[in-house]
Amino acid sequence: MVLVLAIGDLHIPxxxxxxxxxFKSMLVPGKIQHILCTGNLxxxxxxxxxxxxxxxxxxxxGEYDEDVRYPENKTLSIGQFKLGxxxxxxxxxxxxxxxxxxxxxxxxxxxxxxxxxxxxxxxKHEGGVIINPGSATGAYSSITYDANPSFVLMDIDGLRVxxxxxxxxxxxxxxxxxxxxxxxxTQSAH
Amino acid sequence: xxxxxVDASASDASSMPQKRFSNLRSVRWRIDLGVLPSSPPASIDxxxxxxxxxxxxxxxxxxxxxxxxxxxxYGKASPDLTVDNPLSQNPDSTWGRxxxxxxxxxxxxxxxxxxxxxxxxxxxxxxxxxxxRRILLLWCLQHPEYGYRQGMHELLAPLVYVLHFxxxxxxxxxxxxxxxxxxxxxxxxxxxxxxxxSHRIRRVKNWESGIEIENNLHKITNDHSxxxxxxxxxxxxxxxxxxxxxxxxxxxxxxxFMEHDAYFMFENLMFGDQGVVxxxxxxxxxxxxxxxxxxxxxxxxxxxxxxxIVDSSLHSHLVExxxxxxxxxxxxxxxxxxxxxxxxxxxxxxxxLFYSSNSRYLDNDVEFNFEVLCSPRGAFIxxxxxxxxxxxxxLLLATETATTCLQRLLSFPQNPDMKKLIEQAKSLQxxxxxSNILSSSCQTYSNKNQLTICRGYSxxxxxxxxxxxxxxxxxxxxxxxxxxxxxxxxxxxxxxxHLSSSGIMKKILTKRLSFSRTNSEPFEGNNAHALSSVRxxxxxxxxxxxxxxxxxVKSECNESPVISNNLNxxxxxxxxxxDQRTSNxxxxxxxxxxxxxxxxxxxxxxxxxxxxHENESEKSxxxxxxxxxxNDEETISMEESCSQNKQDEESTNMEEPCCQNLDKQLAQDAxxxxxxxxxxxPEQIAAPKDQKPFAGKFQWxxxxxxxxxxxxxxxxRSQNAGHIQKDGFDISQCDGTxxxxxxxxxxxxxxxxxxxxxxxxxQSMLEHIQVRYSYLSLVSICLSFHLIS
Numbered sequence: 001m002v003l004v005l006a007i008g009d010l011h012i013p014x015x016x017x018x019x020x021x022x023f024k025s026m027l028v029p030g031k032i033q034h035i036l037c038t039g040n041l042x043x044x045x046x047x048x049x050x051x052x053x054x055x056x057x058x059x060x061x062g063e064y065d066e067d068v069r070y071p072e073n074k075t076l077s078i079g080q081f082k083l084g085x086x087x088x089x090x091x092x093x094x095x096x097x098x099x100x101x102x103x104x105x106x107x108x109x110x111x112x113x114x115x116x117x118x119x120x121x122x123x124k125h126e127g128g129v130i131i132n133p134g135s136a137t138g139a140y141s142s143i144t145y146d147a148n149p150s151f152v153l154m155d156i157d158g159l160r161v162x163x164x165x166x167x168x169x170x171x172x173x174x175x176x177x178x179x180x181x182x183x184x185x186t187q188s189a190h
Numbered sequence: 191x192x193x194x195x196v197d198a199s200a201s202d203a204s205s206m207p208q209k210r211f212s213n214l215r216s217v218r219w220r221i222d223l224g225v226l227p228s229s230p231p232a233s234i235d236x237x238x239x240x241x242x243x244x245x246x247x248x249x250x251x252x253x254x255x256x257x258x259x260x261x262x263x264y265g266k267a268s269p270d271l272t273v274d275n276p277l278s279q280n281p282d283s284t285w286g287r288x289x290x291x292x293x294x295x296x297x298x299x300x301x302x303x304x305x306x307x308x309x310x311x312x313x314x315x316x317x318x319x320x321x322x323r324r325i326l327l328l329w330c331l332q333h334p335e336y337g338y339r340q341g342m343h344e345l346l347a348p349l350v351y352v353l354h355f356x357x358x359x360x361x362x363x364x365x366x367x368x369x370x371x372x373x374x375x376x377x378x379x380x381x382x383x384x385x386x387x388s389h390r391i392r393r394v395k396n397w398e399s400g401i402e403i404e405n406n407l408h409k410i411t412n413d414h415s416x417x418x419x420x421x422x423x424x425x426x427x428x429x430x431x432x433x434x435x436x437x438x439x440x441x442x443x444x445x446x447f448m449e450h451d452a453y454f455m456f457e458n459l460m461f462g463d464q465g466v467v468x469x470x471x472x473x474x475x476x477x478x479x480x481x482x483x484x485x486x487x488x489x490x491x492x493x494x495x496x497x498x499i500v501d502s503s504l505h506s507h508l509v510e511x512x513x514x515x516x517x518x519x520x521x522x523x524x525x526x527x528x529x530x531x532x533x534x535x536x537x538x539x540x541x542x543l544f545y546s547s548n549s550r551y552l553d554n555d556v557e558f559n560f561e562v563l564c565s566p567r568g569a570f571i572x573x574x575x576x577x578x579x580x581x582x583x584x585l586l587l588a589t590e591t592a593t594t595c596l597q598r599l600l601s602f603p604q605n606p607d608m609k610k611l612i613e614q615a616k617s618l619q620x621x622x623x624x625s626n627i628l629s630s631s632c633q634t635y636s637n638k639n640q641l642t643i644c645r646g647y648s649x650x651x652x653x654x655x656x657x658x659x660x661x662x663x664x665x666x667x668x669x670x671x672x673x674x675x676x677x678x679x680x681x682x683x684x685x686x687x688h689l690s691s692s693g694i695m696k697k698i699l700t701k702r703l704s705f706s707r708t709n710s711e712p713f714e715g716n717n718a719h720a721l722s723s724v725r726x727x728x729x730x731x732x733x734x735x736x737x738x739x740x741x742x743v744k745s746e747c748n749e750s751p752v753i754s755n756n757l758n759x760x761x762x763x764x765x766x767x768x769d770q771r772t773s774n775x776x777x778x779x780x781x782x783x784x785x786x787x788x789x790x791x792x793x794x795x796x797x798x799x800x801x802x803h804e805n806e807s808e809k810s811x812x813x814x815x816x817x818x819x820x821n822d823e824e825t826i827s828m829e830e831s832c833s834q835n836k837q838d839e840e841s842t843n844m845e846e847p848c849c850q851n852l853d854k855q856l857a858q859d860a861x862x863x864x865x866x867x868x869x870x871x872p873e874q875i876a877a878p879k880d881q882k883p884f885a886g887k888f889q890w891x892x893x894x895x896x897x898x899x900x901x902x903x904x905x906x907r908s909q910n911a912g913h914i915q916k917d918g919f920d921i922s923q924c925d926g927t928x929x930x931x932x933x934x935x936x937x938x939x940x941x942x943x944x945x946x947x948x949x950x951x952x953q954s955m956l957e958h959i960q961v962r963y964s965y966l967s968l969v970s971i972c973l974s975f976h977l978i979s
């Protein structure tokens with residue numbers, strides 16, 4: 001019953017003033033155990049805010065982040081899963097599944113969380129999961145038009161992870177759910 | 191299992207004079223708490239069936255409430271994700287429930303980790319912790335209006351412990367009597383020296399061979415050896431038999447269903463099984479239905495009330511220190527003394543506690559003082575608390591500040607004499623039950639005064655008590671007394687001869703007055719305060735007064751051995767007795783000394799009267815109101831003083847002189863101990879004369895005796911009480927004006943009055959010591975007169 005929040009690309013204050021109000025009302029402290037932030041926050045205030053949601057915060061460096069001490073990649077283990085975090089601007093072409101899969105193999109992880117494209121994506125690929133939580137503020141992106149604010153919440157329970165996607169479409173929060181089960185040994189797809 | 195052995199053992203059990211299943215606490219408690227049927231003819235089969243039912247209920251509850259939000263919902267195709275996502279604020283979502291369960295669970299875990307560290311070997315095992323956690327969680331989910339409060343786990347822990355203990359006991363008995371408890375049906379087919387049988391290997395039952403064969407074998411082995419078993423073991427056999435009614439589910443001492451049983455024991459304890467005392471109400475801050483106070487506060491006040499009846503000096507001391515009862519009683523009551531005693535002692539206490547029935551014993555239309563005292567169980571709780579207070583009485587009286595007092599209260603001595611405590615509690619329990627009933631005799635009185643009850647109860651308008659006949663007698667009696675008194679004072683000489691008969695009189699009167707309180711109107715605040723302070727002061731100076739009185743007495747009536755006996759008794763009081771006695775003495779003395787010895791029982795110092803009004807009003811109201819036949823000497827004394835006052839003031843304004851007298855009295859005295867009866871006196875004077883002074887006076891007398899009871903040996907006290915009562919009686923009789931001193935204390939005397947009263951009392955004491963003797967004689971005459979009539 002571990003809840004992990006995957007969020008990123010807020011671009012506050014450069015491209016967006018703040019998180020959407022509806023998102024803010026949903027993100028209350030106490031429920032979430034870990035936060036994986038892909039990067040591009042950009043300022044310390046956002047970092048503090050995320051820290052208030054959960055004490056366990058992991059951030060990787062995005063190209064516009066003002067804090068230069070964030071790492072490029074991060075891996076951690078939650079329950080039975082190994083998770084990896086990277087902003088994604090380092091992986092060219094941006095948002096390309098195969099390239100991201102390379103990173104996943106390189107880090108040897110089950111779940112890879114990247115951003116930069118400002119578009120939500122979730123792939124089941126080669127026995128693992130690659131998730132892009134999109135931009136939590138719906139900030140402008142040169143590669144995505146009309147990005148909707150979105151973020152991802154993962155519920156890790158044993159060998160099973162349920163991915164809830166929260167998107168703000170036309171002012172309403174839409175929720176979607178994807179189930180992934182980790183196969184114990186093989187790397188067979190799906 | 192055929193039913194005849196069951197019946198035989200059941201009837202054996204029920205025919206035993208002691209409690210059934212007394213060696214199996216868990217069964218005993220389950221019966222007492224109402225989980226299992228308690229009617230004496232309940233056979234083991236019935237018990238088993240009820241057990242099975244309760245266990246099924248619990249299983250359903252558990253399945254329903256402990257949800258797994260991951261599992262696919264039956265019939266729910268696609269849950270609405272906008273509602274059912276983890277971050278949803280929607281209270282309906284399963285995730286919302288999950289989070290609230292998690293929070294509850296966290297709170298419970300916190301408490302459980304601190305449970306009974308000294309028994310951590312049992313309570314801190316993961317199994318036990320998980321069990322406790324589940325039970326508490328389920329209960330809180332089932333009753334969300336109460337939620338989880340700290341302390342509930344401590345109520346549950348002993349219940350689980352006794353279940354576990356009995357299971358241990360069962361396994362031991364099983365080991366001891368392996369033959370009878372084993373399931374070896376086909377043992378018969380194995381020769382004695384067989385390797386297998388000697389190791390008692392459990393055999394898989396051969397279902398095909400037919401159940402009846404097994405049963406027969408079972409029965410045979412049991413029947414012919416049953417006689418060898420003592421009844422207890424036989425009972426254990428039946429209770430744990432897997433083949434009895436309802437099979438495994440009905441096995442009463444079952445490890446598998448420990449959780450189920452514990453849950454229902456807990457539930458019944460918390461809700462009192464539709465009885466009066468429900469522990470759950472103690473945890474809730476919601477005001478009870480009968481008063482404006484939360485039940486636990488009300489229960490704490492009940493505790494103090496009982497204490498004031500039983501030992502008013504300690505009570506007034508605590509009130510003086512401003513130790514509110516709930517400071518310590520909250521902890522005592524909420525976990526039923528779980529924190530004050532070690533587990534083994536606690537089990538003994540809870541045995542007694544659960545044995546007292548929880549059903550309301552009063553009719554619906556009878557007015558009562560405290561909700562909690564309406565059932566024997568509640569009364570036992572209050573009585574035990576009071577007996578605990580009395581146990582550390584000397585420690586408490588020695589404290590000077592509220593903090594030290596509370597410290598001592600909250601660290602009850604280890605290893606107290608449990609037997610003594612419980613015996614005392616049992617006797618006080620009866621007292622508590624009786625004192626709870628509000629007398630309706632004060633009804634007429636109440637109509638005339640605007641007494642507002644401290645606790646917000648309405649004045650009793652209920653039916654009159656059956657004491658009306660006594661009232662009538664009293665009126666006539668007192669009128670006669672009045673006449674007699676005013677006739678001549680030489681009768682005092684004759685009193686000596688009569689005094690001896692007064693003891694007999696007292697006994698008779700006591701018997702007649704052994705109805706429940708006649709006047710139970712609680713006082714208005716101020717009066718009580720003054721009275722109690724007055725009392726206290728009187729107490730303290732009792733020795734002085736007694737000396738003075740004695741001198742007077744001696745000077746005037748040389749050959750009155752009886753009187754001097756009384757005086758001696760009185761004098762003896764301060765020497766022998768603790769405060770209470772002294773105060774009683776004092777009271778007596780004051781009575782004797784003069785009319786306005788209102789404060790008879792309340793030696794108080796005048797300067798203190800003004801203070802603590804608030805605190806004492808309740809106290810005095812309590813004392814004055816709780817006129818039980820054998821309670822509250824103070825009230826009696828108060829009445830007496832009333833009568834005294836009355837007598838003095840026959841003319842118009844009785845109150846003033848009384849007050850003045852009292853004041854004088856108080857001026858001389860130092861401290862006060864007992865409650866503020868003084869206040870009541872002026873009130874009583876003002877009251878209409880159609881009260882029951884007679885009855886009241888007797889109660890006063892009784893209170894005298896009772897007040898000192900706590901501190902001194904019974905014999906001494908009774909003897910003294912006898913004297914006191916007699917004297918008190920005398921005094922009251924001497925007043926002649928009786929009626930006002932009626933028990934119906936509608937005292938609304940303000941501070942001023944109290945002061946006056948006290949002043950008067952002092953005055954009267956000084957001035958009218960001689961009157962005492964005439965009074966005595968008069969009283970004795972009256973007594974004999976009355977006896978004849």
